[in-house]
Amino acid sequence: MNALVYPQYWRQKLSHKFVWLEPEHFEEAKKISNCNLDEAREWKVYLNALALLGFEQWLRETTPDIKIHRVSCSISQRISTNALIDVPILILEDFNVYLITVDNLDNDFLTIPEEVINSPNLAAHFYVLLQVSEEEEKLTIYGFLRHDQIVEHCYTNNLEIQEDGSCILMLKWFDQEINNLLLSARFLEVKAIPLPSQFKANQAQKNTSNILVSLSDWLSGIFTEGWQSTEIIWKTLPINLDVGFARSVNKSNSYEISGTKLFDFGILLNGESFALVVNQKSAVNNDKDILVQILPSNKQYLPLGLQLKVTLNYNTSESESQEVTARTSDNAIQLEFNESPGQQFKVEVSFNGAVVTEEFLL
Incomplete structure (x- = not known):
């Protein structure tokens, strides 16, 4: 991240890394996912909705004055493999944020569709990794990555797009100090993180x-x-x-x-x-x-x-x-x-x- 000097009260103020999911979160997530989908996609939409609702709550409680706009809990997009993906996106200040939602982190890496990195229509400035623990009724905010950091990491490590059209992200790449995301959204200029649409x-x-x-x-x-x-x-x-x-x-x-x-x-x-x-x-x-x-x-x-x-x-x-x-x-x-x-x-x-x-x- 660019060398920026942040106010001291910001450094002290932001410390949370998880949020408890409330009954209303589960009720709304069920409504969102009840769209006559197949079982696998319905579960994914349900997790996405829980993650988005919980993350929004954490943002509002942590920084009440920050600007948040929900694009969608689940936007269906057809990608190059002719499959549908569900894209949970929100806008934080002027930055697009893509939520990577999982229910477990058993490996030291994860995969996401290549299009959400390289497509002008889907790419985001920040990618936030969220783990939903339904039984514990808890959302863990694992960390985040900037778009330009993903490009640099993939290039440096010679990681290629997989045969199924996915891209590998190593967990060690994520900045686990989630406060840095909020600091970046508040103090960084949008043009500091160019996206494929701007590049194109x-x-x-x-x-x-x-x-x-x-x-x-x-x-x-x-x-x-x-x-x-x-x-x-x-x-x-x-x-x-x-x-x-x-x-x-x-x-x-x-x-x-x-x-x-x-x-x-x-x-x-x-x-x-x-x-x-x-x-x-x-x-x-x-x-x-x-x-x-x-x-x-x-x-x-x-x-x-x-x-x-x-x-x-x-x-x-x-x-x-x-x-x-x-x-x-x-x-x-x-x-x-x-x-x-x-x-x-x-x-x-x-x-x-x-x-x-x-x-x-x-």
Whole structure:
């Protein structure tokens, strides 16, 4: 958290870590969960409601003047796995708070849907871990994590999205001094914790080029701003092109010209950068063979789920697309096609809603 100086009375005032659940909490939670759901989802909605109601009470008793707005006890959202998740969210001052609700903490980690971290519609500034003990009629406030801390921890520990679309969070990452959450909400600026929605808007403007890149100019040594000769640019990077199938393409000089542009996805991947490589050579009937590649420029592997898409004749009614997605331990992805001079094509690289777009003229 940013270095902030808090009033001394705040430091002394905030100390609670659990709250007793009242009969009215159970009654309201039952009403909320009585929505003709299947048994498993009904139980989850019930726990979410208890956690939200108890946490709200703790907030109001601890800091009566703090602004709290309930978004929902249980918002159903369809995620990429085509499943429904229930999202308990509230707004604390101007910060979105996502409540992670469990009924036990038997492991040293837990999992949450990846979308609640990376989706512009679901991501929150803070993630609060709450344990509901129904029999003891008690809610334990275990701790909290900031969104940017989750991104940093996952990046530092090389944690990838699981096959079921979930993300692993280690319990040791959570700040168990819950007072810090209230101090942050009161004294921190919202912009100090950027979310994917903010990043997406900024990054789309930054990385969507309105310039049509002419590949024929490359043959004359003229590169559009941001692009460089692949042979030159890769000499300046900490990793070389001698990886995977990229070796045969770029080391054998089978392509007449190759250009590279570096880009990143900002906070989504903690500033990790990538190389968009476009290779061209002449084919039969004056056509051009084009190979488009994405490679990591400062890591060994691409992040799982990074997608490369090429659309031919994108500005006509005859457009056609092909795409490929990075798997675990992929050190490059590529698409190859053949097209006539004078035609245009578009390349899109995307990750969790953020898109980098480049347009080309043969």
